[in-house]
Amino acid sequence: MNFFLQVMISGLLLGTTYALLGVGFSLIWGVARVLNITHAIFAVLAAYAAYWPMKLYNLDPFLILLGIIPLFFLLGVLLYEGPIRLLERRTPNLELSSLVLTFGLAYALENMMAYLWSPGPRLLNTPYTGHSLSLLGIYFPLTQVYSFLLSVVTIVAIYLFLYHTHLGKAVRAVWQDRDGAVLSGVNLHSVTAITYGVAIASAGVAGVAMALIYAFNPAIHLGWLIYIFLVVIMGGVGSMLGAGVAGLFTGLVINLSVLFIPFAWSNLLLFSGLLLLLFIRPRGLLQR
Amino acid sequence: MRFPSWATILVLAIFLALIPSFRPSVYMLSFLSLLLMYAALATSWNIAGGYTGYLSFGHVAFFGVGGYTTALLLIAFKWSPLWTSWLGGLLAALFATLVGYPCLRLHGPYFSLVTLILALAVKVIVLNMRWTGGSSGLWIPLPPWDTFTTRVIFFEAMVFLLAFVLLVARAIYLGKIGKGLTAIRENEIVAQAIGINTTYLKMVAFITSAFLTGVIGGLYSYMQNYIHPDMMFDPTISVFMVLMALFGGAKTWFGPLIGAATLRVVDEILTLSIQAEMARILFGLILAGVVLFMPDGLSALVVQSVSKLKKVAAEKVG
Numbered sequence: 001m002n003f004f005l006q007v008m009i010s011g012l013l014l015g016t017t018y019a020l021l022g023v024g025f026s027l028i029w030g031v032a033r034v035l036n037i038t039h040a041i042f043a044v045l046a047a048y049a050a051y052w053p054m055k056l057y058n059l060d061p062f063l064i065l066l067g068i069i070p071l072f073f074l075l076g077v078l079l080y081e082g083p084i085r086l087l088e089r090r091t092p093n094l095e096l097s098s099l100v101l102t103f104g105l106a107y108a109l110e111n112m113m114a115y116l117w118s119p120g121p122r123l124l125n126t127p128y129t130g131h132s133l134s135l136l137g138i139y140f141p142l143t144q145v146y147s148f149l150l151s152v153v154t155i156v157a158i159y160l161f162l163y164h165t166h167l168g169k170a171v172r173a174v175w176q177d178r179d180g181a182v183l184s185g186v187n188l189h190s191v192t193a194i195t196y197g198v199a200i201a202s203a204g205v206a207g208v209a210m211a212l213i214y215a216f217n218p219a220i221h222l223g224w225l226i227y228i229f230l231v232v233i234m235g236g237v238g239s240m241l242g243a244g245v246a247g248l249f250t251g252l253v254i255n256l257s258v259l260f261i262p263f264a265w266s267n268l269l270l271f272s273g274l275l276l277l278l279f280i281r282p283r284g285l286l287q288r
Numbered sequence: 289m290r291f292p293s294w295a296t297i298l299v300l301a302i303f304l305a306l307i308p309s310f311r312p313s314v315y316m317l318s319f320l321s322l323l324l325m326y327a328a329l330a331t332s333w334n335i336a337g338g339y340t341g342y343l344s345f346g347h348v349a350f351f352g353v354g355g356y357t358t359a360l361l362l363i364a365f366k367w368s369p370l371w372t373s374w375l376g377g378l379l380a381a382l383f384a385t386l387v388g389y390p391c392l393r394l395h396g397p398y399f400s401l402v403t404l405i406l407a408l409a410v411k412v413i414v415l416n417m418r419w420t421g422g423s424s425g426l427w428i429p430l431p432p433w434d435t436f437t438t439r440v441i442f443f444e445a446m447v448f449l450l451a452f453v454l455l456v457a458r459a460i461y462l463g464k465i466g467k468g469l470t471a472i473r474e475n476e477i478v479a480q481a482i483g484i485n486t487t488y489l490k491m492v493a494f495i496t497s498a499f500l501t502g503v504i505g506g507l508y509s510y511m512q513n514y515i516h517p518d519m520m521f522d523p524t525i526s527v528f529m530v531l532m533a534l535f536g537g538a539k540t541w542f543g544p545l546i547g548a549a550t551l552r553v554v555d556e557i558l559t560l561s562i563q564a565e566m567a568r569i570l571f572g573l574i575l576a577g578v579v580l581f582m583p584d585g586l587s588a589l590v591v592q593s594v595s596k597l598k599k600v601a602a603e604k605v606g
Contacts, residue, residue: 035397035401083576083580086580087579087580090580090583091579091583093396095396095397096343096396096397096400097579097583099343099396099397099400099401100343100530100534100575100576100579101575101576101579101580102576103345103527103575104571104572104573104574104575104576104577104578104579105572105573105576106572107527107568107571107572107575108568108569108570108571108572108573108576109572110572111565111566111568111569111572112565112569114565115563115565115566115569222408222523226405226408229401229405262416265412265416267412268409268412268413271405271406271408271409271412272409274405275390275402275405275406275409278394278398278402279390279393
């Protein structure tokens with residue numbers, strides 16, 4: 001029984017990171033109508049950005065995070081100001097073209113990382129890796145607890161930004177009604193740029209949180225992307241609560257399924273779940 | 289789009305089929321076979337992706353199904369992939385029928401995502417089945433000919449397949465189906481409203497495309513000594529199909545051919561001179577660049593310059 005509880009709780013802890021990935025992804029989807037395939041590759045990039053200083057100079061990943069957040073915010077803004085803006089002006093069908101565009105960019109970035117840092121798996125080996133916290137007879141690996149805290153704090157921060165700041169209000173306005181927001185004097189361009197910044201910065205944090213628990217390599221972003229789709233489609237775009245619940249559920253399913261079926265099949269279970277979901281709601285629960 | 293007559297396609301095929309009589313090197317033959325294979329793959333992808341506008345990112349699933357079918361039949365019954373590849377195509381078509389109906393209800397990016405995930409899922413299944421050799425892969429018995437003859441046979445088979453794929457694509461495009469598919473690409477709701485059975489047409493295009501891809505995959509696995517899910521279900525192959533068709537221009541018949549030829553040559557040079565990863569970085573960027581700077585592909589540039597030349601010529605005469 002204790003073992004069962006243990007598996008469930010660690011699944012829930014894991015789920016918050018999936019939720020964070022999903023929240024960032026759906027921010028861009030909601031505000032800019034772009035399915036950003038590069039979201040997970042930026043998470044992997046952040047994992048490497050945390051890995052190298054730790055490996056070379058023994059810096060703590062949490063310290064490095066202070067640099068990662070502004071850097072990835074900037075990368076997000078650049079992603080928007082560069083290729084996406086260029087595309088916006090040229091294409092009649094932004095949804096599909098941006099999918100192909102970001103797919104190409106993700107593919108290039110993945111192979112760039114494989115070229116620079118080898119395609120082999122890496123592990124964040126922090127001073128607290130391997131230690132665990134015991135509570136009521138249940139053991140929590142410290143890395144999992146830190147990863148959980150990181151994700152929760154970031155989700156709360158995004159929530160506070162969206163619902164308790166003036167700028168966040170503008171973001172939500174664009175999300176709900178683009179034309180209406182522009183008519184009321186919202187600067188569409190800068191709001192979209194900031195949304196990209198926030199989303200990619202959150203992807204960076206999520207990447208570090210993932211790297212604390214899992215080994216990572218450049219090619220893993222496709223796997224993470226599938227978790228993201230699952231969370232976003234299940235939770236529905238536009239609802240932070242939905243993404244949160246869907247993320248927790250995903251983590252739970254991943255961990256519990258390992259108890260009953262071999263690990264490789266648990267991925268298949270998730271794929272089938274996602275396919276089923278899309279077939280029940282052909283436009284995706286994505287469509288608000 | 290103007291398709292050439294079937295006679296032109298046949299003459300082109302005969303011309304290509306004569307190449308081995310000049311006794312090119314084995315390397316050259318293998319390189320050309322792969323080039324023709326990708327041209328055929330891009331053309332078959334285009335039947336679904338280009339004509340209807342449903343961009344499938346998971347066609348490698350059909351490729352792999354075809355490849356594993358012929359490999360398993362060869363190992364179990366010693367049946368030659370030269371003809372079982374058609375069975376591989378049929379199996380791929382059957383699979384496409386099963387997944388096509390639910391998938392094609394999705395539109396735009398959702399369809400692309402689901403096909404991408406589907407291909408990953410099929411790979412996981414093959415990787416974990418015992419009868420497919422799983423993660424240890426399959427050793428393919430060597431063809432019973434000497435190296436040069438083998439390569440010539442593969443080359444001729446690829447020439448035949450490319451001609452076949454082109455003829456099928458031509459028949460579909462010029463027929464009533466093609467008109468319906470174009471209508472779907474331009475505006476599916478309007479197409480439905482004027483009485484086009486869109487579901488049926490999309491299925492026909494998707495299944496035909498999957499069948500041809502499966503046949504090509506069936507032959508490809510025979511060209512290898514060893515196959516593994518990582519290579520038969522490599523997402524890179526899907527990327528190549530999309531990239532070649534879009535790069536060449538998905539709206540013309542020769543677009544995928546130019547795309548395949550150009551990118552294969554670039555890939556070969558880059559892989560030989562720098563590194564495979566470098567080539568892939570460049571391909572990712574090319575894919576992004578095509579969407580940004582030449583949404584109608586290389587063939588649009590060709591068509592434009594040809595019509596410009598004609599204009600200049602007409603002015604001189606007049």
